[in-house]
Amino acid sequence: MANVHLAGIKKHFDGVKAVDGIDLEIGDGEFLVLLGPSGSGKTTLMRLVAGLEKPTGGQIIIDGQTVNDLPPRDRGIAMVFQSYALYPHKTVFGNISFPLTVEGMPREDIRKKVEWAAGLLGIGHLLDRLPSRISGGERQRVAIARALVRRPKVLLMDEPLSNLDAKVRHTAREELKLFQREINVTTIYVTHDQAEAMGLGDRIAVMHEGTVRQVGSPYSIYNDPQNMFVAGFVGIPPMNFMEQDGVILGFRPEALLPAEALPDKDCMRLKLLVERVEDLGSHRLVYGTIGKAKVIANHSFRLNLKEGDEHEFAVCSQELRRFDPKTGERIRP
Ligand code: ATP
DSSP: OOOEEEEEEEEEETTEEEEEEEEEEEOTTOEEEEEOOTTSSHHHHHHHHHTSSOOSEEEEEETTEEOTTSOGGGTTEEEEOSSOOOOTTSOHHHHHHHHHHHHTOOHHHHHHHHHHHHHHTTOGGGTTSOGGGSOHHHHHHHHHHHHHTTOOSEEEEESTTTTSOHHHHHHHHHHHHHHHHHHTOEEEEEESOHHHHHHHOSEEEEEETTEEEEEEOHHHHHHSOSBHHHHHHSSSSOOEEEEETTEEEEEOGGGOEEGGGSOSTTEEEEEEEEEEEEEOSSOEEEEEEETTEEEEEEEOOOOOOOTTOEEEEEEEGGGOEEEOTTTOBBOOO
């Protein structure tokens, strides 16, 4: 276990500012998720921590030691990538044990460590199989077991679940969280899947154009966004924005409810012109406009709305977030 401190980290590739001054502290045993759109610098930041890239500026400190000049193998980190990169001709045992074999560890010690990692990931019964004879979810667990077998101080994972289908992915996510808690390994995890970020992260760092725009608990990222980028990027469907008297008002689709469901006091009434309704079973999405603003309302009321209808909706003041239209930063009361 270890803490990781990134101080002013930059990585520029001939004019491309892939990572542009990042300060982050990741605590001992913490699960930190890097979430951001494509090209925001998530993978580059991971590769910098891993030692696969050299920073243009700043310091990477693991457990109090600056590791900028240490090769990857001496940093006490392990990585799991999207492509599991298993050796096809080695058995599951051969794959998991590989990092230990390379170190020249005695066979009996290797066997114990492989059994420990395989047991943790629930793949102890697959040790004699070849990767081609196991499922995608099992391959992913072999890759994680291989990463853990050397008991790394820090585990880095770059979209490790993205090759799995939706159902397996959900189970794999729960298992991942459980074993991470169990062995308490400091983890940095890259994804652009919001549900994964919210479900897994103790904290989420939202990245955009090589910088961290906000870091906080899933709850605070969603409910207390510091700027319009975070407000608009986190949440599906995204936050609604409306300009009013030189201020941008933001409110979540689930805060925009049919007016009859809300009290008059402290709630703003708004006429919504319906363009389209999606009935998703448990709830309904109403797409439409309020004045010039395109909005989405997400509610579970049995209202029979259709294209062209005008209906009064409302949003209450505690649900409103105010942003500066020039800077996009949050305006605090
Ligand atoms: P994705 O979610 O698509 O994987 P990402 O957030 O991981 O994206 P990066 O892969 O870190 O983003 O890329 C950040 C920026 O740096 C992009 O503009 C990318 O084109 C650029 N970049 C990354 N690696 C290199 C490289 N080796 N040479 C030049 N530019 C690079």
